[in-house]
Amino acid sequence: MTIPVRAGSVGPASEPVCGPTALAVIAGVPFRDAFDSLRKAGNYGPNWRGAAYFHHVVKAGRALGIRWGKPTVFPTRRTLGFLRWHREKARPGTTYLVMVSRHFCVYRDGFVVDQTHREPVPAEEAWFRRRYMSDCFEVAA
Numbered sequence: 422m423t424i425p426v427r428a429g430s431v432g433p434a435s436e437p438v439c440g441p442t443a444l445a446v447i448a449g450v451p452f453r454d455a456f457d458s459l460r461k462a463g464n465y466g467p468n469w470r471g472a473a474y475f476h477h478v479v480k481a482g483r484a485l486g487i488r489w490g491k492p493t494v495f496p497t498r499r500t501l502g503f504l505r506w507h508r509e510k511a512r513p514g515t516t517y518l519v520m521v522s523r524h525f526c527v528y529r530d531g532f533v534v535d536q537t538h539r540e541p542v543p544a545e546e547a548w549f550r551r552r553y554m555s556d557c558f559e560v561a562a
Contacts, residue, residue: 431539438471439525440478442536443518446527447560448485458484475520475556482518490515490559501554507531507544520556521549 431442431452438456445455460469462484463477473481479489493510501510503521507528511517517528526549527534532541537548544550 426534426540431534431536433536436471436536439535440473440481441471443525443527443534444478444482444485444487446534447482447516447518448487450485455481455485478518478525479558488561489518490561492559493554493557503547503552503554504544504550506554506557516560518558518560519554521554522552523555524549524552 426446441452441456441459444459445452448455456471459473459477459481462481463473482489511528513530515529519526519528525535528544531544533544533547534541
């Protein structure tokens with residue numbers, strides 16, 4: 422099974438909205454709802470365009486009803502590349518919120534979705550495939 426992407430859940434590719442987009446895809450809510458939830462969770466002002474910290478995205482996800490599973494801990498940066506994680510660590514049937522080089526995406530069963538890849542694409546074709554992971558959270562079933 423690939424990642425289900427509801428119409429209206431992916432934000433504009435021209436803005437730094439990877440966090441709200443990932444939340445909207447995981448929660449299955451419209452992009453605007455995820456954007457507003459993240460604005461509130463991060464206490465961002467009215468001119469905020471979408472860039473967010475990982476802990477704010479996790480907090481906003483809880484407000485949207487997402488149940489997070491265990492986090493993957495990376496002791497230092499440049500520890501594990503995205504493709505290596507995809508091949509060796511990711512478990513089939515598990516959805517992940519992944520941060521690669523300050524960029525959020527949703528990963529499941531070898532496919533990723535973000536505001537650049539508006540539909541699920543194979544992880545080997547993602548533009549960030551050769552970058553390092555910085556954070557990762559499982560989405561509880």
